[in-house]
Structure formats: structure tokens, C-alpha cells
Amino acid sequence: MAIELYWLGAGHRGWERGAINSCIAWVARWEGLRVLGLIASYRKLGNTEVLVREALRAAEGEGADVELIRLTDLDIKPCKGCMACLFKGERCNIGDDMPKLLDAIVEADGLIVGAPTYILSPPGIIKMVLDRLIELMSPGRLKALAGRRRASGILAVATEPEDWAPFTLPILKLFCYACLTRPVDWGIVAASGPGEVAVDEEAISLARRVGRSVVRALRGGPVEVPRRPNSCPICGESLMELLSDGSIRCPICGIKGQVRIVGGRLELYFKPEELRRSRWELKNAIRHVMEVIMPTRDKWLRLRRDIKEALARLGYGRG
Numbered sequence: 001m002a003i004e005l006y007w008l009g010a011g012h013r014g015w016e017r018g019a020i021n022s023c024i025a026w027v028a029r030w031e032g033l034r035v036l037g038l039i040a041s042y043r044k045l046g047n048t049e050v051l052v053r054e055a056l057r058a059a060e061g062e063g064a065d066v067e068l069i070r071l072t073d074l075d076i077k078p079c080k081g082c083m084a085c086l087f088k089g090e091r092c093n094i095g096d097d098m099p100k101l102l103d104a105i106v107e108a109d110g111l112i113v114g115a116p117t118y119i120l121s122p123p124g125i126i127k128m129v130l131d132r133l134i135e136l137m138s139p140g141r142l143k144a145l146a147g148r149r150r151a152s153g154i155l156a157v158a159t160e161p162e163d164w165a166p167f168t169l170p171i172l173k174l175f176c177y178a179c180l181t182r183p184v185d186w187g188i189v190a191a192s193g194p195g196e197v198a199v200d201e202e203a204i205s206l207a208r209r210v211g212r213s214v215v216r217a218l219r220g221g222p223v224e225v226p227r228r229p230n231s232c233p234i235c236g237e238s239l240m241e242l243l244s245d246g247s248i249r250c251p252i253c254g255i256k257g258q259v260r261i262v263g264g265r266l267e268l269y270f271k272p273e274e275l276r277r278s279r280w281e282l283k284n285a286i287r288h289v290m291e292v293i294m295p296t297r298d299k300w301l302r303l304r305r306d307i308k309e310a311l312a313r314l315g316y317g318r319g
Helices: 023-031 047-061 098-107 124-137 139-146 168-178 201-218 272-277 282-293 295-313
Strands: 002-008 015-021 034-039 065-070 110-116 151-158 182-190 256-262 265-269
Touching: 034 047, 034 098, 034 201, 047 065, 047 110, 047 151, 047 201, 065 098, 098 124, 110 168, 110 201, 124 139, 124 168, 124 282, 139 282, 151 168, 151 201, 168 182, 182 201, 256 272, 282 295
Parallel strands: 002 065, 034 065, 034 110, 110 151, 151 182
Antiparallel strands: 002 015, 256 265
């Protein structure tokens, strides 16, 4: 049986079309697994796009329905900070492509996110979309998404990954957590010239592994998460905050730990109960929204007159 797949192309209007003739693809259609690839690169068929497409091919080979969106082809405007999406439960009315993108993210079971490295971190389009993901933080949406098995994979590119890309993977992981899709596999590839990863067998193999890992995680199968030694036991990142009391904290997950010296070497230690304090645990995310964010609306309304008068005294009044 032929199963047709469609990929969202440039400007999210052109469609590419393909077909798979395999029993495994039919099984996935029955399961309804959907994997969405998001490309945060301005280069058409650059290294990032090649890697994400290879990951989607591998996911497709595992039986998933796949879709591809180039974020840089979309009209994404900055978040205005109006908070109507949380305070009023409204869809964002800025008037760009973000609602369609958000729907695609929510409808997908899995994400594969790819980005190059610019100055130590991913391009700004990632942050632009990330800021707008606050619409997913209402308790109802959090519960609905947390009630589904979702997963993500990350593919990054940098000219010198070890020394000049310290924030690329952490920010992309933050992006995935904000989409309520737990990262299960990731990697960063050394490449610079457009499309040169096509001649790098290890890079292509990595991309295919990430695609397979996402589908296997969606099916509840075992996936070997590529954590480094001395990294966060939740997100796998080694980037840590050093707090004033000498403890450490993962800036992505928010869990705290200690630095120990064992056998003359530094080791990071996290108590088992600390893992339940991750900011991405459903109850912790809902607590933050309900007990911290939502009360700010009434606080501002109470202070509105005082704020106006204070601004006038500072010379910022509007007449």
C-alpha cells in the first residue's frame, strides 16, 4: 500500500510529495505518530537542513508521518508581553504565522529541531519562537500536552563545537522543553560550508540515529540518552550556575546539586529527591504559572494608579 507524505516547503505553501511502500509505514499511520522537523537556518539545503531531513527520513523509515517547516520562511514577530494568552486564555493576535506554527507543534508527537551556531548560540529565530511559546503555559494546555507521550531530538551545527558553541545545545533543549517535548537524543556537528555535512558519514549517521530515537521514544522503547559525565541527570547539560552558597543549579531544569571531589576529581551530585523539583515537571510548571505569574495581573491593577503617578514624577508622563 502506498502512503503519501507531505512536507511543508518554503513559505509554508509549496508542498513536496513522496510515497512509501512498506508495512512498517502502514503500522505507523495506524499508530498516528507524527514527527515535525523545525529548521532554524537561513541557508536553503545548508548543513542544518540536510541533517534534519536525514533525521526525518530515518523517522519515516521507522514508520512515522513526517513534516518539515523552515522557521526562517515564516513571519514571526516578537512577543509583546501582553500576557493575554495566559491571563485571558486567548490566542495570540499579533497577526503573523505563529498560531499556525504553534498548532503544528501541538499536533506533532515528536520534534526534530535543527540550528546552526552564530555567536556562541543558535540564530535569533529560535528565541523569537521560544518567547511566543508562553501560550502553551496555561494549566489546561500544560495538562493536555503532558498527558501525551512526546519526545524531541536536536541537531546542531558549529564550526568549532567544543570551544565556540557553549549555548547552542542548551538553548535548543530549552526550546524543546518549552514545547513540552522532552529531548531524548541530540548532537552537534562540526561543519561550516553550506551542505558539507553531506560528505561527513558520521554526521549523517548521527542525524539518522536522532530520527530513529525520537520515534522509538514515542513508542515507549528504550533510548540511550547521550549524557556527558558531570551533567544534569534530567537534560544532560553540563552548563551549570554556581550559586552563592557553593551549590550548583541547572539553568534549564532548575534542579540544584553539589560539587564533590572524588578520587581527586570533581563530580556533580544531585539528590534523588531533587529530580522531582525540575521546573518541567507538570506540577512545578503549573505552580509557577498559578502562584507566580497569574497573580501579577491583579498586582499590576492594584498599583496602576501609583505606577502612573510615579512615572509622571520621573518625567515620563504622557501629559
